[in-house]
Amino acid sequence: MTKRDSRYDILFEPMDIGPVTAKNRFFQVPHCNGGGYRDPSSVAKMRNIKAEGGWAVINTEQAEIHATSEITPFIELRIWDDNDLPMLRRITDAIHEHDALAGIELCYNGMNGPNLHSREVPMGPMAVPIATFTNDPIQAKAMNKRDIKNLRHWHRNAAIRAKRAGFDLVYVYGAHGFGAVQHFLSRHTNQRTDEYGGSLENRARLLRELIEDTKDAIGDSCAVPVRILIDEMMGDRGITNNEMRDVVSMLSELPDLWDFTHGNWADDSATARFKDEAAQEEYVKGFKQLTSKPVVGVGRFTSPDTMARQIKSEILDFIGCARPSIADPFLPNKIAEGRYEDIRECIGCNICVTGDMTGALSRCTQNPTFMEEWRKDWHPEKMQAKGRSENVLIIGSGPAGLEAARALGLRGYEVLLAEAGTEPGGRVTRESKLPGLASWSRVRDYRQGQIEKMPNVNVYFESQLTASQVLEFGFENIAIATGARWRNDGIARYHLSAISINKAAFIYTPDDIMNGELPNGNILIYDDDHYYMGGVLAETLVKNGCKVTLVTPATRVSDWTINTLEQHFIQKKLLRLGVKIITTHALLAVETDHSTLECVYTGDTHTLETDGVLMVTCRISNNKLGNDLASFESSWAKSGIKSVKVIGDAEAPAPIAWATYAGHRYARELDEIIDLHTPQFKRELVGLSQNWN
Ligand code: ADP
Numbered sequence: 001m002t003k004r005d006s007r008y009d010i011l012f013e014p015m016d017i018g019p020v021t022a023k024n025r026f027f028q029v030p031h032c033n034g035g036g037y038r039d040p041s042s043v044a045k046m047r048n049i050k051a052e053g054g055w056a057v058i059n060t061e062q063a064e065i066h067a068t069s070e071i072t073p074f075i076e077l078r079i080w081d082d083n084d085l086p087m088l089r090r091i092t093d094a095i096h097e098h099d100a101l102a103g104i105e106l107c108y109n110g111m112n113g114p115n116l117h118s119r120e121v122p123m124g125p126m127a128v129p130i131a132t133f134t135n136d137p138i139q140a141k142a143m144n145k146r147d148i149k150n151l152r153h154w155h156r157n158a159a160i161r162a163k164r165a166g167f168d169l170v171y172v173y174g175a176h177g178f179g180a181v182q183h184f185l186s187r188h189t190n191q192r193t194d195e196y197g198g199s200l201e202n203r204a205r206l207l208r209e210l211i212e213d214t215k216d217a218i219g220d221s222c223a224v225p226v227r228i229l230i231d232e233m234m235g236d237r238g239i240t241n242n243e244m245r246d247v248v249s250m251l252s253e254l255p256d257l258w259d260f261t262h263g264n265w266a267d268d269s270a271t272a273r274f275k276d277e278a279a280q281e282e283y284v285k286g287f288k289q290l291t292s293k294p295v296v297g298v299g300r301f302t303s304p305d306t307m308a309r310q311i312k313s314e315i316l317d318f319i320g321c322a323r324p325s326i327a328d329p330f331l332p333n334k335i336a337e338g339r340y341e342d343i344r345e346c347i348g349c350n351i352c353v354t355g356d357m358t359g360a361l362s363r364c365t366q367n368p369t370f371m372e373e374w375r376k377d378w379h380p381e382k383m384q385a386k387g388r389s390e391n392v393l394i395i396g397s398g399p400a401g402l403e404a405a406r407a408l409g410l411r412g413y414e415v416l417l418a419e420a421g422t423e424p425g426g427r428v429t430r431e432s433k434l435p436g437l438a439s440w441s442r443v444r445d446y447r448q449g450q451i452e453k454m455p456n457v458n459v460y461f462e463s464q465l466t467a468s469q470v471l472e473f474g475f476e477n478i479a480i481a482t483g484a485r486w487r488n489d490g491i492a493r494y495h496l497s498a499i500s501i502n503k504a505a506f507i508y509t510p511d512d513i514m515n516g517e518l519p520n521g522n523i524l525i526y527d528d529d530h531y532y533m534g535g536v537l538a539e540t541l542v543k544n545g546c547k548v549t550l551v552t553p554a555t556r557v558s559d560w561t562i563n564t565l566e567q568h569f570i571q572k573k574l575l576r577l578g579v580k581i582i583t584t585h586a587l588l589a590v591e592t593d594h595s596t597l598e599c600v601y602t603g604d605t606h607t608l609e610t611d612g613v614l615m616v617t618c619r620i621s622n623n624k625l626g627n628d629l630a631s632f633e634s635s636w637a638k639s640g641i642k643s644v645k646v647i648g649d650a651e652a653p654a655p656i657a658w659a660t661y662a663g664h665r666y667a668r669e670l671d672e673i674i675d676l677h678t679p680q681f682k683r684e685l686v687g688l689s690q691n692w693n
């Protein structure tokens with residue numbers, strides 16, 4: 001085993017948090033996962049794997065403490081009454097199995113909870129519309145003294161239950177715009193005139209009371225951390241960084257740990273496109289000096305150097321990680337063992353967040369096993385031994401091909417990866433050269449690094465294979481991961497048949513731009529894809545001197561990025577760059593000097609002067625090889641071929657996370673007996689109530 005660099009020893013020093021002791025400085029801060037109360041065993045196993053990977057503290061996602069505070073349609077945990085305890089006990093047992101501390105983030109959403117399921121009236125410091133992603137037409141009532149007393153009682157009960165469920169840390173939470181604690185703290189959401197409003201001391205009263213109540217109820221054996229925002233990122237309209245320094249000075253020694261985050265969830269969990277590693281440093285610097293209690297903060301930390309610097313320069317005591325712990329649950333152990341090159345670094349894409357935002361189990365671009373640990377029994381570091389066959393030919397070294405090669409190599413197969421181009425990575429190599437997407441090359445780098453260490457995996461470049469060559473080679477298993485290319489005919493969501501395009505008009509696709517074919521003049525980007533590509537290419541073209549108009553049938557730019565928490569940042573950036581944005585319009589026809597647009601509501605048309613059109617619409621699978629091989633199926637046995645499978649974008653184009661998943665799944669399922677007529681994963685079904693009548 002390689003010895004770890006002594007510079008990182010500081011990361012492995014134990015530290016007390018109130019009555020409990022963390023074995024090292026790796027602190028998995030609360031994070032959602034799309035599973036919550038609906039998929040508790042999936043959640044428990046996911047946390048269990050992180051405990052195995054060396055995290056000292058592992059926290060749950062937010063746990064709603066009462067039915068007057070639930071955030072349907074988002075699925076988090078609940079600790080409403082004793083019925084929730086078995087589910088929570090499964091999680092704490094799973095975390096304790098590997099000697100980690102289990103924390104729970106108690107949350108009273110208040111004016112952030114629409115209560116669509118419980119049908120209770122939401123409550124907050126003020127009587128205003130509730131603040132949700134979905135603009136629900138519901139208002140909160142202003143809490144009276146009785147309501148505040150009730151809230152304190154519910155929080156206390158939840159804390160006692162959390163202790164009974166086996167948690168070691170029980171949080172008081174007021175960050176990300178999500179909790180009543182924050183709503184009371186900020187003058188933006190608290191304009192009360194009683195002792196809970198006005199002065200900072202008054203606005204911090206609820207926070208103080210909840211800390212005191214929780215300490216009183218369970219502080220003898222459980223640590224009581226506070227997760228709190230340190231800047232609302234709205235200037236004087238909200239709570240400022242300076243004000244929060246005053247709050248922390250005021251309550252300095254009350255909690256057992258301070259866990260700092262800034263802004264709303266989109267600020268705190270910004271993508272790599274908008275914020276670098278350790279981006280919170282400028283806000284959190286100096287907070288540690290206001291308290292003797294340990295301090296944790298986040299920053300999408302993946303570099304042990306940055307982590308050690310945070311501690312040595314006395315900014316943080318614990319390295320808080322959500323996404324880096326998702327991308328690599330074994331991050332602490334890999335650093336401990338000096339296996340830095342094995343770290344699967346988070347790329348900052350926020351695909352994990354999209355799970356929570358869409359009510360689906362979260363997935364991760366880098367770690368295809370995330371949230372499959374229980375239902376598919378997938379371990380992020382281990383593969384089952386190989387099956388009956390010996391070898392695999394993988395064609396295409398994009399994310400699907402690379403992940404299949406890595407995972408099959410681990411299983412012990414002889415693997416040949418054939419790539420038509422001169423370098424690996426497929427779409428991630430090309431897209432990582434676009435503005436803000438550099439970290440996406442980590443999808444390639446991690447896999448390439450792993451494969452290079454495997455004597456049983458060989459990669460051949462400049463090997464554009466045809467079906468007859470594949471038949472000649474004599475491999476038992478063939479995986480076709482040949483990717484996809486962008487269309488140029490306008491077909492996507494709005495148009496399902498090609499639009500009218502003058503043959504002399506300049507039409508570009510994202511592939512052209514990535515191949516360095518850059519247009520000039522007045523360029524219309526037609527975005528019927530709705531993810532990042534349209535916005536990223538608008539930036540590229542503006543930087544190249546084009547006058548850019550972005551047209552989309554959606555009501556906003558890069559519509560789907562609402563799920564990656566980027567939409568606001570993207571639209572702001574394009575507006576600042578001077579991109580003209582035309583929403584709710586589809587491209588109808590392209591001439592050499594103008595294009596015709598159609599309003600998606602009225603059908604009214606108008607024209608725009610254009611020198612060229614960049615179609616960001618949808619992609620076509622590169623499935624020629626797959627189709628050719630299928631037409632030779634009768635010769636497979638003669639050639640020794642046992643299986644042929646098309647995977648990733650070559651099967652059906654989707655985000656990169658889908659491709660790494662497809663590659664991993666292929667590797668897991670090779671030589672296994674798969675019953676396609678039943679679900680391919682374990683399900684957790686609701687236990688029927690005994691009380692039918
Ligand atoms: P995915 O996202 O599914 O992994 P990509 O488009 O990223 O797909 O990668 C596909 C890779 O396959 C590209 O690097 C491409 O050069 C390669 N490729 C495509 N066709 C062939 C072929 N016939 N032989 C070898 N490599 C191919």
Ligand code: SF4
Pocket residue numbers: 323324326327345346347348349350351352353363364365366367
């Ligand atoms: Fe990081 Fe993306 Fe994985 Fe989330 S989905 S943990 S942002 S790599």
